[in-house]
Amino acid sequence: MRAIKNKRGFSVLEILIVTALVMAIATLVMPSIVRFSERLEYIVARNMAYALASDLRRTQSLDLYRTQSLYVVNFDNVQKSYYLSQNNRIVEKVKFAGYLNDWVLEASNAQNIFYATGALNSYNYINIYPYKQMSKGYQVQVLPVTGRVGVQRKQ
Numbered sequence: 001m002r003a004i005k006n007k008r009g010f011s012v013l014e015i016l017i018v019t020a021l022v023m024a025i026a027t028l029v030m031p032s033i034v035r036f037s038e039r040l041e042y043i044v045a046r047n048m049a050y051a052l053a054s055d056l057r058r059t060q061s062l063d064l065y066r067t068q069s070l071y072v073v074n075f076d077n078v079q080k081s082y083y084l085s086q087n088n089r090i091v092e093k094v095k096f097a098g099y100l101n102d103w104v105l106e107a108s109n110a111q112n113i114f115y116a117t118g119a120l121n122s123y124n125y126i127n128i129y130p131y132k133q134m135s136k137g138y139q140v141q142v143l144p145v146t147g148r149v150g151v152q153r154k155q
Contacts, residue, residue, distance in 0.1 A: 041130070045103060048096055049128050049138035049151045052082065055094065056112070056142060056149045059084055060120075075107035075126070082107075102131045112142065120144045129154065 059071045074083045080103075081095040096105055109124040123144045129137030141150050 041100065041103070044100055045128050045138055046151075046153070048100065049140055051094070052126060052128075053140050053149045053151050055082070055084060055092075056140070059112075060147050060149070062086075070113070073112040075105070075110050075112075077104075077106050077110070080105045103137070104129055104131055120147050127154075 056073060059073050062071045070087055072085050072088075074085060076082065079095065080100075081093060082105075083090050084092040084094070096103065104127070106127045106129075107124060108126075109122050111121075112124055113121040120142050121144070124142040126140040126142070127134070127137065128140070129135075135154060137154050139152050139154055141152070142148070
């Protein structure tokens, strides 16, 4: 018998085995990739909630030491952004990260005016949640009398 010198290509059996192995590995890996993506969204949302709380505290501290200036935080629920303004002039505009396109920024009070005592004009809840899932996400609370700002995760 002659030995085959130039063996070219793969047999059908080899291709089927490799395809089955790739499919088995993909079946094991895909759920963890999806979970990682969901967790990453919550991490970004948490960071945005804490950044918002920090901006509210910063505006509040500026108001404590103001002389003639009036510092206000305005929320735009449609554009998913908020504005820090001084005497009706926008000082800083903050827009949610592009990664949170399917998330909602919703403030119960669109305008937050801090007084010289650090108190807020009215009670405010700012909700950050995935679209159509209000029970999840984060909530930033601003108390009117004390002006205290806090962040909590909604379950």
